Amino acid sequence: MDLTWLILLAAFGLENAVPIGLAAQGELITEKSGILNIGIYGGMAIPAFAAAAADLAFGPVLGGGSAYMGLLAAMATGAGLNFVFAYLSTKIHIDQVIAGIGINIFAVGITAVFLQRYYTVDGTPNGNTVAPLFSITGLAQNLRISISPLMAAMFLLPILVYLFLGRTKLGLHIRAVGENPKAAEAAGVDVAWVRIAATAIGGMLLGLGGAYLTVDFNPNFVPDYAQAIFPAFIALAAVIAGGWKPGYVLAVSILFGVTEALRPVLAVSSAQGYLFTTLPYIVTVIVLGIASKRLRPPAALALPYKKE
């Protein structure tokens, strides 16, 4: 039996999973602190653009290494953007959902403006991409599977996130303010700043997920960056379906990535193709439906906290 399609499914599925998996770990840290970042699309799209722009800007100086400048720029942008979002919702007390939606809409607008001003409207020129760590050949004819450092990061991150939340002081404070902010405050923890920190750290990972799309998976940024919409909101779902546990969240991210790869791999004809295109969404709904009955979200998730 020809297993090529299985290998392809795994390869494409893992590629698809990278932006989901990275962003989901970031969103997980943020949600653990009690902040629900609906602005996750903006948190990926704007850094994705920043990554492409930095990549192009440093290309003449650094050559292929400029892609890494893209990653740094994306993490910085993601952290900065989320910092603003968290500041608005914790200090200025703007509703989290409204602020998040605002950031998503802002992302669509701001990237379009910059594309028009500095690049062609169709998108940025192709820049450098992150060099693969290693490649695997010979599994199937002519197939060359490249393993990106970001894919390695996707597998490594859950362990780091687990240790961060479980073993560090900040991690303990994040879990406390997401569960019972009043108790944390009484214990001398500054709820607002812990939430801002958790959201900014989450933003770094959202940015990294966004950058994967423009300096790794693809070499450019195209307008109305629809490519980020799927991973962004699926990442939001993956955090829930994974029960706010880093390892499970990774597993669900991969499941969603593989589902997304079904259609291209099976080369389904166009008529049935539309059905297959909806498959990831259907799987998401089913997984969420099954999971939501047994899940226990952070008790203070999406609840604003105001000091008395």
Add this chain to the structure above:
Amino acid sequence: MNETMLRMAGIRKTFPGVVALDGVDLTVGQGEVMGILGENGAGKSTLMNILYGLYTMDAGTIEMQGKKVHIRNSADAIGLGLGMVHQAFTLVPNLTVMENIILGSEPSRAGVVDRGRARAQVLALVKQVGLDIDLDTMAEDLPTGFKQRVEILKALHRGAKVLILDEPTAVLTPIEAEELFKSVRRLTQGGSTVIFITHKLKEVMAITNRITIMRRGKVVTTLDTKDANFDVLANAMVGRQVQRKFNFGPYKPGELLLQVEGLRAASKHKTEALDGLSFSVNAGEIVGVAGVEGNGQTELVECIMGLMKPTGGAIRLGTKLINKLPTSEVLKLSVGHVPEDRALNGLILDFSVAENVVLGATESTDFSRRGVMAPRKIRDFARKIVKLFNVSAAGIDVKARNLSGGNQQKIIVGRELAGQPHLLIAHQPTRGLDVASTEYIQSLLVDSRNAGRGVLLVSADFDEILDLSDRILVLYEGKIIGELNRGAGIGELGRLLGGIAAK
């Protein structure tokens, strides 16, 4: 008394419209257990919240070991060696016992929690106080008594020398309470000072060295526990303001309206909230259920109203068993209900007066037809209620939120009485109201009784109970531990409230 640890002098605190503390003095000696005794609203918790920096006082001074201190927030209080265990616990449910104890004062190195050192510190504390507990259990899985142990350990881990326990036994079983007393004794032997807030006479006699009794924001007296007895304490705790006069008609109880037999119910903490209580209410009488809050009042009313399922016993309206009826059916059996928390269960604050007046009555064909509301009829009815019950509101389209507490309560009582129910259940009907509104609402209850209806009045305001009730049932830990008739002495009520059954 030993060397003075803490002195509070001339403490005054007002909340809008209420003087909560009026020149309170309190002196606590080093290494002693100081009891603060008083009924609801006496000011015990307010005083402690000031000491712990949660409220700012309007006037007064606080000294610790002879030095004047300024406590602006709980961080200041903690820094001065004060620790407080609140009635409602402040644990983070999904953190372990150890994580909860060290939260906010974690031993750490480069941002990483030093778990070994933390464990050693906490274990040493556990041993010192004799409060045995598994450090790796999630806080949410702990029984209530153990949650309290965590709170105590948490306070001690931050170096508390003075431990404030706010009604610590309210949530404990008798055995757990006994263990708490043991550790309190160990703590004071080790040099700690404990302030023990309670309304239970037995406890204050059993555990304290000295007792300060508070009533209505003032200190009534401070005495050594060895000089105290139940009668002295009960009289000092309850006291009495000027008796209000109402127009009571002759007491002629009529037909049986409500009969409760052997009622049992579990509380949220899964302990027994109602422990097999029985009583009845007849037409033409006001039956007062007295008790310090948290002794089963809420569960009793919720069981009758179908808001909570009893675990045993029977509730009958007339002869009809209503144990399993939903609230909507109970209401149809001519029952009016003035809920405990008017803002939470009585009104929808962002709805208009008119909408609130027909809340729960919209099924009536007077106000709607085939699901479509009849605005004119509703508005006419609302105007009638507003007029009849002296609600002062700028109009019937004003949001309920913008009315004073007294006027909000008049809307609820008016709405409930408009249906001329045979039985009215009034739960804390005058809590937080000004004097005029209180008297008006109380007079409505008396009028209902004179008109031959039955009233079940559940209240923690003992003046209200004594003024209005034809019969008084005293609820203590889910049981009726005594029944008094009109004209009973306050000493007797005080003893029962403090859990001392009749001689």
